[in-house]
Each structure stands twice: as C-alpha cells, then as structure tokens.
Amino acid sequence: MSTGLRGQSIGVGLGRLDGVPKVRGTALYAYEQPVPQPAYLYPVQATIARGTVVRIDTGAAEALDGVLIVLTHLNAPRLVDTKDQELLVLQSAAVGFRGQFIGAVVAESSEIARHAAGLVEVAYAPAPHNSAFSVGEHGHISPGSAPGLPRQVSEAEIEAAIAGEHGHVSPGSAPGLPRQVSEAEIEAALAAASTAVDQTYTTPPEYNVPMEPHTSVAIWNDGILTMYESTQGVHSFQAGLAPLFGLEPEQVRVISPYVGGGFGSKIEVHAQAVLAAMAARELPGRAVKVALTRQQMFSLSGYRPPTIQHVRLGADLDGTLTAVAVDVVEQSSRMKEFTEGSDGPARMMYAAPQRRTTNRPVVLDVPVPTWMRAPGRCAGMFGLEVAMDELAVACAVDPIALRVRNEPPVDPETGQPHAFRHLLDCLQLGAERFDWEHRAAPAPRARLQHGWWSGMGVASATYPDFRVPDNAARIRFEADGTYVVQIAAAEIGTGSRTVLTQIAAEALGCPARCVRMEIGDSSLPRASVAGGSFGTISWGAAIVAAAEAFRDQHGADPRPGAETEAHAPGVIDDDRSRHSFGAHFAEVRVNAATGEIRVSRMLGVFSVGRIINPVTARSQFIGGMTMGIGMALHEHGVMDPRFGTIVNHDFADYHIPTCADIEDIDAIWLEEPEAPPGVLGARGLGEIGIVGAAAAIANAAYHATGVRARNLPLAPDAFLS
Numbered sequence: 001m002s003t004g005l006r007g008q009s010i011g012v013g014l015g016r017l018d019g020v021p022k023v024r025g026t027a028l029y030a031y032e033q034p035v036p037q038p039a040y041l042y043p044v045q046a047t048i049a050r051g052t053v054v055r056i057d058t059g060a061a062e063a064l065d066g067v068l069i070v071l072t073h074l075n076a077p078r079l080v081d082t083k084d085q086e087l088l089v090l091q092s093a094a095v096g097f098r099g100q101f102i103g104a105v106v107a108e109s110s111e112i113a114r115h116a117a118g119l120v121e122v123a124y125a126p127a128p129h130n131s132a133f134s135v136g137e138h139g140h141i142s143p144g145s146a147p148g149l150p151r152q153v154s155e156a157e158i159e160a161a162i163a164g165e166h167g168h169v170s171p172g173s174a175p176g177l178p179r180q181v182s183e184a185e186i187e188a189a190l191a192a193a194s195t196a197v198d199q200t201y202t203t204p205p206e207y208n209v210p211m212e213p214h215t216s217v218a219i220w221n222d223g224i225l226t227m228y229e230s231t232q233g234v235h236s237f238q239a240g241l242a243p244l245f246g247l248e249p250e251q252v253r254v255i256s257p258y259v260g261g262g263f264g265s266k267i268e269v270h271a272q273a274v275l276a277a278m279a280a281r282e283l284p285g286r287a288v289k290v291a292l293t294r295q296q297m298f299s300l301s302g303y304r305p306p307t308i309q310h311v312r313l314g315a316d317l318d319g320t321l322t323a324v325a326v327d328v329v330e331q332s333s334r335m336k337e338f339t340e341g342s343d344g345p346a347r348m349m350y351a352a353p354q355r356r357t358t359n360r361p362v363v364l365d366v367p368v369p370t371w372m373r374a375p376g377r378c379a380g381m382f383g384l385e386v387a388m389d390e391l392a393v394a395c396a397v398d399p400i401a402l403r404v405r406n407e408p409p410v411d412p413e414t415g416q417p418h419a420f421r422h423l424l425d426c427l428q429l430g431a432e433r434f435d436w437e438h439r440a441a442p443a444p445r446a447r448l449q450h451g452w453w454s455g456m457g458v459a460s461a462t463y464p465d466f467r468v469p470d471n472a473a474r475i476r477f478e479a480d481g482t483y484v485v486q487i488a489a490a491e492i493g494t495g496s497r498t499v500l501t502q503i504a505a506e507a508l509g510c511p512a513r514c515v516r517m518e519i520g521d522s523s524l525p526r527a528s529v530a531g532g533s534f535g536t537i538s539w540g541a542a543i544v545a546a547a548e549a550f551r552d553q554h555g556a557d558p559r560p561g562a563e564t565e566a567h568a569p570g571v572i573d574d575d576r577s578r579h580s581f582g583a584h585f586a587e588v589r590v591n592a593a594t595g596e597i598r599v600s601r602m603l604g605v606f607s608v609g610r611i612i613n614p615v616t617a618r619s620q621f622i623g624g625m626t627m628g629i630g631m632a633l634h635e636h637g638v639m640d641p642r643f644g645t646i647v648n649h650d651f652a653d654y655h656i657p658t659c660a661d662i663e664d665i666d667a668i669w670l671e672e673p674e675a676p677p678g679v680l681g682a683r684g685l686g687e688i689g690i691v692g693a694a695a696a697i698a699n700a701a702y703h704a705t706g707v708r709a710r711n712l713p714l715a716p717d718a719f720l721s
C-alpha cells in the first residue's frame with residue numbers, strides 16, 4: 001500500500017491508519033477510557049408492555065455492600081427539556097414499552113450493580129397494550145385495536161395528507177410538479193393496464209446490532225458534563241443531551257474517538273446516556289459507566305421498523321409502466337413517532353404517468369424505532385424491486401430490459417433533470433461481469449444440480465446524494481513537519497479517519513504520512529454526524545476549505561504553529577436531482593429437499609462519483625451487501641405480541657451473516673468522467689450497498705425455484721412444495 005505521494009492521495013488504497021491500534025487493543029472505545037473512580041450502572045427494565053409502576057422497592061438493593069445509589073422515578077432528578085419521550089428517563093411511573101428503564105443501580109463494580117438491579121422489586125398496574133403489527137386480508141391496516149388502543153389513520157386523513165396538510169404521508173410533489181393522483185385515478189389506470197402486479201411485501205423488525213454496544217461514561221465537574229460516548233456524531237449528541245439537563249451545548253463535552261459500528265442506531269441520543277448523566281450528577285466526583293447488554297439493546301437502541309408494502313404496478317404489454325402505486329404501513333411507537341418513509345423509492349425510480357404513494361405509521365406499544373442503514377430506501381426497494389421482477393415475468397421481458405424501458409428522462413418526483421443517473425450503465429456492466437446472458441433460461445425452475453435449484457436475480461439500488469454544509473475544520477502546522485487536521489468527525493468503523501487524511505493530504509499537497517487527524521471530540525471544530533452517507537463528503541468539504549485558507553494565509557512553507565480554521569461552503573444547489581444508483585446481481589441455490597438458500601455469488605455495481613479510497617469503499621459496498629444478505633435470509637426480530645417483546649434478542653437467535661454465510665461477493669464501480677466539480681466529486685457510499693440487495697436475492701430465489709417469496713427473511717419453508 002502506498003502512503004500517498006504528493007498530490008496523489010485521493011484514489012489510493014491506503015490501509016486503515018487505525019487498523020494497528022484497533023487490532024492491538026490500544027484504540028480506546030468509550031467504555032475503556034481511563035476515568036477516575038469509575039462506578040458502574042445497571043438498569044432495571046419494565047417487564048410489562050404498558051401500564052404503571054405502582055410500587056418499586058429498592059431496599060434490598062440499597063442494602064447491598066458496594067451499592068452507591070438506586071434511582072427510580074421516585075427519587076430521580078427532574079429533566080428540564082421534556083420534548084423527547086424516549087429520553088424522559090425515570091420521570092414518571094408510566095411504562096410505554098417492555099424493556100423501558102424504570103430504575104438503575106450504580107455500584108462499585110458492574111457485578112454488584114447487576115446483582116442489585118435484580119433485587120429491586122416492582123409491582124405494576126398493567127394497561128391493555130397492542131404490540132402486534134399486521135394487516136388484514138386486503139392489505140389494509142388491521143383495525144386490531146381494543147378500545148383506547150392505537151388509532152389508525154383513515155382514508156380521509158390520507159387524502160388530507162396528500163393535499164399537504166399533514167406530515168405522515170409523503171405528498172411527493174413540489175409546487176407545479178407532477179402531482180400524485182387520487183386512489184380512484186390509480187384504480188382506473190390499473191384497471192386499464194394490459195398487465196398488472198398487485199402484491200403485498202413485508203419486512204420484519206431488523207436490528208442495527210453494532211458490535212460495540214451502546215455505551216456511555218458520564219462525569220460532572222464544576223457544572224460541566226463530560227461524556228465518553230459511542231456515538232455517530234459528538235455535536236449532534238451534545239445538542240441532544242444538553243437541554244435535558246438545562247445546559248448549553250458547550251457545557252457538555254463529548255469524546256468519541258472510536259466507535260464499534262452504529263448503522264444509524266448511534267445517531268440519536270438514547271436513554272442509557274441520559275441515565276448515566278443523571279446518575280453521575282447524583283454522585284459528584286464519580287465517573288458513571290454503562291454499557292448495554294446485547295439483550296438490552298433490542299429494546300433500547302432502536303431498530304428498523306417492520307413494513308407492509310402494498311405495491312401495484314400497471315403496464316403495457318411490453319412492460320412500459322402506466323401506473324405505480326405503493327402504500328406502505330410502518331410500525332411506529334406510541335412513545336415517539338418514527339417512520340422511515342419506505343414509499344420513497346417508488347416516487348423516483350421509474351417513469352410512470354400515474355403515481356401514488358403513501359406511508360402510514362401504525363402506532364404500537366413497542367420500543368422506539370430509529371434510523372438504520374439506508375432508512376426508507378432499504379425496506380422500500382425490497383417491495384418495489386421484487387414487484388418489478390414480477391412484472392418482468394408477467395410481460396415475459398428480461399428484468400434489465402424492463403428497467404431500460406422504464407428509465408425516466410427526468411426525476412419523476414421533482415421533474416428535475418438528473419445530475420448523475422447511471423442506473424442503466426450499472427445494470428449493463430453488471431450483466432457483462434456476472435454473465436447474465438447465460439442465465440440458464442428465462443423460465444424459472446430450470447436448473448437442478450446435485451439437489452440444489454439455482455437461479456440468478458437482479459435489482460436496482462439507489463441512495464440520495466445528501467451533504468451537510470454546517471462543518472468546519474482547523475489545520476495547524478507543527479515543528480516536526482506534520483499538519484494536524486481537526487474536525488469533530490466520527491470514525492464508526494467505516495475508515496473515515498483514513499479517507500479524511502487522504503483528503504487533507506491532497507488538499508495540502510503533502511504526503512498522507514504528514515497529516516495527523518484529530519476527530520471525535522466536541523471541542524474540535526463543528527461536524528455533522530456519520531450518517532446519511534454524507535459524512536466523508538461533508539467533513540471533506542470543510543477540510544478542503546480549511547486547506548485552501550491555510551495555503552492562502554501561510555503559503556506552502558508555513559512556520560510552525562501556523563493555524564487556520566474555515567467552514568465548508570454551502571450546499572450544492574444546482575436544481576438537478578441528485579441520487580446515486582447501482583445494481584445488484586445475485587446467484588442463489590436452494591436445496592430441493594430442505595429449502596435452505598445460499599447466495600453462491602453476488603456482484604454490486606455502483607455509481608457514486610469519485611472514489612477516495614478503493615479499499616475502504618469496497619469494504620463499505622460489500623459490507624452493505626453482506627447486511628443485505630442478512631436481511632434477505634436471516635434477520636428477523638420476532639415480536640411476541642402477548643408480552644410486547646422481541647423474543648430472539650441475542651446473536652444466537654437473531655442471526656447476522658458470518659463468514660460461513662458469505663461465498664463469492666464483490667463490488668465494482670463506474671468511472672464517472674463528468675464527476676461534478678463540487679469539492680471532491682465524491683458522493684456517499686455507506687448505505688447504497690444494502691439498498692436492493694435483498695430483492696436481488698429474492699428474485700434469484702424465484703428464478704431458481706419458481707416460488708415467489710414476498711416476505712422477509714426468505715425462510716426455507718417458503719421453498720418447499
């Protein structure tokens with residue numbers, strides 16, 4: 001690996017600069033930070049899905065040697081800002097979901113804290129709850145609610161929302177642009193279509209499951225709260241936590257140099273951080289540490305809400321779409337409304353004269369969902385891309401030809417021209433590399449070898465080109481010839497420390513080894529989160545701006561101590577539709593006797609602008625695709641609605657792919673000669689790898705077996721007949 005030559009850092013496959021300290025164990029994560037006088041917090045969790053704590057007896061816990069404090073709603077300090085229900089920890093006796101924090105023990109050791117938490121006795125007045133996410137036979141939301149239970153959104157409310165009065169449904173049209181049609185108009189268009197697909201697809205609750213659990217270490221000193229936190233963004237975390245305690249953001253210092261994955265679950269502040277900060281304030285001079293257990297994470301760190309997607313496509317005989325209708329219901333929680341907006345992809349993927357999409361929350365007594373890799377796009381592309389495969393079969397058109405036929409000349413949602421839509425190039429290159437032409441036969445269930453059916457499938461990928469302008473960076477030249485580059489960016493395992501070093505080296509015109517990045521601390525210049533695939537490009541823009549300002553001020557031969565800080569320029573606003581695209585190709589084999597599905601081969605082809613580092617970029621792509629294999633085949637949070645709990649809340653029962661599940665997997669990308677000037681010509685790539693991956697696998701499973709599976713994960717029993 002080159003360490004980067006002068007002016008040649010971007011595009012080099014520089015190895016991870018923090019790889020060695022991570023492997024050696026010298027990279028310190030939040031829980032491992034050396035702190036004076038650590039104390040250990042273990043939470044007490046509600047064992048009912050809804051109701052009230054009527055008695056909580058902490059006597060036995062408090063009497064235990066080594067216990068410092070036991071907090072409940074009866075003695076916990078009052079929080080100041082009360083907007084976010086998820087964070088109002090121990091503020092009342094109310095229970096809004098099973099697993100909610102109702103108390104906490106802080107002790108001299110984690111073992112004592114955990115033991116003492118088990119000694120807390122709780123009596124409840126349970127209330128009726130509804131934790132069952134389902135639809136009725138016709139794809140409508142199940143009324144399924146006893147009196148007083150979650151209200152459902154009516155058709156009239158949907159129409160009002162489409163008219164733009166309500167935030168729950170995506171209206172889908174800026175003023176003057178093609179409006180979404182009414183349900184009656186869509187039904188008329190579907191009735192007139194030569195070919196129609198009308199199917200319902202479902203995705204289950206899926207969990208972010210980063211390897212490092214959600215972890216907080218809180219210390220109060222002279223009115224300043226210091227948090228060592230596993231977070232995707234120190235400044236957003238600071239902004240989220242400070243108001244709860246009546247603090248200004250700068251009174252909370254957040255330090256997070258290494259994060260063991262987040263996948264969206266560490267974007268928002270979660271309750272364990274509030275609990276740790278609260279307990280630390282009650283214990284002056286002590287550092288209070290909490291790390292959620294894997295089981296606790298399933299109720300306290302968010303998840304991708306399950307979806308039910310009713311997809312209707314109308315087309316001419318040759319597959320040209322005449323109508324696209326997608327109606328999604330997504331689980332949300334009573335405590336805090338959150339939906340992903342999984343109707344999003346249907347609004348901009350393919351051309352169609354008639355279009356209507358809705359996304360409705362179903363509010364249940366369940367843990368609070370949150371962001372998860374490619375929110376909205378990931379789940380939404382499953383239904384849409386399997387439906388497109390069904391349409392291809394119905395019209396006897398090759399699935400790639402079908403997509404060529406429905407390529408929109410402008411963004412169907414906004415009417416804007418595309419800034420860089422290379423979907424067809426991705427499909428074409430992938431088809432060549434994957435040997436698509438030699439798919440055994442267009443007909444399914446054509447190839448059986450050694451007891452395994454095999455087949456190939458394809459699906460499109462997309463992700464928006466987001467970027468955030470509110471970023472700054474500071475550069476200082478040291479006597480030893482090093483440029484110290486400071487920005488409060490996050491390294492969540494993606495390689496950001498490495499690629500930011502490359503960007504800084506390129507912008508400063510020095511070798512990468514002359515740059516030292518300092519990130520992950522709220523005392524550094526302001527940075528947005530590692531999320532939305534916009535981390536590298538948003539932080540990188542600030543670094544490039546700072547490097548240019550530094551050169552202007554200090555020249556190419558600066559004196560030691562020379563320092564400059566600069567802000568990124570504003571967002572690019574070029575009136576074009578800015579989305580990245582890609583294509584997934586999968587070959588699967590399905591065991592004829594057992595229904596076991598294996599992904600024999602998978603190729604992703606992506607168009608994401610300039611690649612800053614081919615090593616970390618490829619890791620992000622195949623990481624997303626691997627997560628897509630998990631989504632396709634394994635991941636399934638199983639809700640027991642009687643108790644409002646996910647029963648398979650550990651890695652034994654909630655399986656994510658291991659090396660044994662992954663066979664031949666690769667990712668390639670397009671060269672984009674017209675990569676926009678912007679700052680770097682790069683776009684995000686952290687999320688697009690999972691979008692459409694599960695659909696490609698489901699489509700391949702259909703081609704292998706002739707069985708169309710519409711519910712994730714694809715269970716072996718679906719393929720046994």
Ligand code: MOS
Nearest residue numbers: 264372373531532
């Ligand atoms: Mo991602 S869900 O924006 O971390």
